[in-house]
Amino acid sequence: MVGVLCLEIPNFYWIATGHSLSFGMPPDTGYWLLALAASAVTVFIVSAMMLRQRAVASVRTSTCAPNWSARRTACRSSWRAGSWPK
Numbered sequence: 001m002v003g004v005l006c007l008e009i010p011n012f013y014w015i016a017t018g019h020s021l022s023f024g025m026p027p028d029t030g031y032w033l034l035a036l037a038a039s040a041v042t043v044f045i046v047s048a049m050m051l052r053q054r055a056v057a058s059v060r061t062s063t064c065a066p067n068w069s070a071r072r073t074a075c076r077s078s079w080r081a082g083s084w085p086k
Helices: 001-005 009-016 031-055 068-081
Strands: none
Touching: 001 031, 009 031, 031 068
8 A cells, every 4th residue: 555655656746736647758857756766665665565475474483473482481491490581
């Protein structure tokens, strides 16, 4: 959703400056700079989402969710030994 909104930023700029999108490709440099920046942000957002999906699909506990049972076990064993967990 955020990626799609980022791609619409140049169109919002073009319409806000009083132009119409019905005449083809805008010749304005500001439009194309915004389009380039919006495309870069969208690629970043989509790639971060894909990396997250890959981590969820491969069930990596370090990136999906903390391993609470292992942490509790380590904490309990260190308390029994008389030292605080670090």
